[in-house]
Amino acid sequence: MSTPHAIPFNLTRPQYLELKAEIDAAVGQVLEDSWFILGKQGTAFEEEFATYLGARHAVGVGSGTAAIHLALWALGVGAGDEVITVAHTAVATAAAIEQSGARPVFVDVDPQTLTLDPAGLEAAVTARTRAVVPVHLYGHPAPMGPILEFARTRGLAVLEDCAQAHGARYEGRLCGTMGQIAAFSFYPTKNVGAYGDGGAVVTDDPALAERVREIREYGWTPARRYVSRVRGTNSRLDEIQAAILRVKLRHLEAGNERRRRLADVYGAALAGLEPLTLPLEMAWGRHVYHLYVVRVAAADGPWNEAGATRRDALQAFLRRREIGTAIHYPEPVHRQPAYLDLGYDAGTLPETERAAREILSLPLYPELPEADARRVAAAVRDFFTG
Ligand SMILES: *Cc1c(COP(=O)(O)O)cnc(C)c1O
Numbered sequence: 001m002s003t004p005h006a007i008p009f010n011l012t013r014p015q016y017l018e019l020k021a022e023i024d025a026a027v028g029q030v031l032e033d034s035w036f037i038l039g040k041q042g043t044a045f046e047e048e049f050a051t052y053l054g055a056r057h058a059v060g061v062g063s064g065t066a067a068i069h070l071a072l073w074a075l076g077v078g079a080g081d082e083v084i085t086v087a088h089t090a091v092a093t094a095a096a097i098e099q100s101g102a103r104p105v106f107v108d109v110d111p112q113t114l115t116l117d118p119a120g121l122e123a124a125v126t127a128r129t130r131a132v133v134p135v136h137l138y139g140h141p142a143p144m145g146p147i148l149e150f151a152r153t154r155g156l157a158v159l160e161d162c163a164q165a166h167g168a169r170y171e172g173r174l175c176g177t178m179g180q181i182a183a184f185s186f187y188p189t190k191n192v193g194a195y196g197d198g199g200a201v202v203t204d205d206p207a208l209a210e211r212v213r214e215i216r217e218y219g220w221t222p223a224r225r226y227v228s229r230v231r232g233t234n235s236r237l238d239e240i241q242a243a244i245l246r247v248k249l250r251h252l253e254a255g256n257e258r259r260r261r262l263a264d265v266y267g268a269a270l271a272g273l274e275p276l277t278l279p280l281e282m283a284w285g286r287h288v289y290h291l292y293v294v295r296v297a298a299a300d301g302p303w304n305e306a307g308a309t310r311r312d313a314l315q316a317f318l319r320r321r322e323i324g325t326a327i328h329y330p331e332p333v334h335r336q337p338a339y340l341d342l343g344y345d346a347g348t349l350p351e352t353e354r355a356a357r358e359i360l361s362l363p364l365y366p367e368l369p370e371a372d373a374r375r376v377a378a379a380v381r382d383f384f385t386g
Helices: 013-033 040-053 064-075 091-099 118-124 144-154 206-215 239-250 252-270 310-320 337-342 350-358 370-385
Strands: 057-061 082-086 103-107 129-132 157-161 181-185 199-203 224-228 292-296 359-362
Touching (some): 013 239, 040 239, 057 206, 064 129, 064 157, 082 091, 103 118, 103 337, 118 144, 129 144, 144 157, 239 252, 252 370, 292 350, 310 359, 350 359, 359 370
Parallel strands (some): 082 103, 082 129, 129 157, 157 181
Antiparallel strands (some): 057 199
């Protein structure tokens, strides 16, 4: 009998091979045109992305982190201000807030969706609060209704972090179209992935869009280059990435459907395993499974004397079977060494900290064979049932 093949956590090459003819032609066209920064590919992608979302404006920028930073900059958020977000997110969310000069203020997550719990907003607001940044984590929408309502009554801007939520919906509305402004990442493994860094700011507000366009290129206006009307920076989506993203965008919905199908396969194969909690799709949301994240109850304390949790033991067990997994994220932002000086002690965000000990991301990308997902699920079963 041959040993089964390894199942990596994620692969980007299968999608390239599927789309090779389209991608190669798109990249070849840019090289042929030899116009590399802010040209017709970027303009076309911005229009197509805005049209897909049903938003008025999309502005291509250098990364998802830059998209958050430039969106806050355009909103006028800066030094002395506070921005409320979650600590259960990619560190980029907090890093971008700090880049704007503002201080990130963390609220806990809802244990069911692992997104911002609106119940924590009231206590987090101060006279300095300017904006709320909900993160549609793993591809599941944050509960935008109560978040928008709270922000409206307090006069706060809402910036959606959509880096993991291309095509996700809240009550039928696409993520990225509900707050004043939204930030997307096109990091290669995101649901729409470039072959390098990329991001976009999305808004219905023409003044905000124009400000981001200026800021991303040194504060120049399209009408007057080499003279800065406002202060800016350099954060542009290049033409090769834009051309690739135009191809990728055409396949987003099919990719999201495949992700949802694989989530169904996992859901059926993993149902009824007592210590395991499967990702929930709330009735009000469309989950696009950027990640398929299960939880292993850690209520019985450390699994062994080294302090490893039962989740860690499952991860090691799967690794021995050559199944790749990952933890998004092993340490909440407020407990990471770089952010300890924000002053959040251990225990201040209990649901966030509990999630960090329990979560495990199983392999999932659109081209993952269903048979592989079944094998992963069978291995997880073996771990629990011996
Ligand atoms: C990926 C990601 C970012 C940052 O995007 P980059 O393109 O890597 O800079 C921000 N927020 C979240 C939730 C992300 O997953």
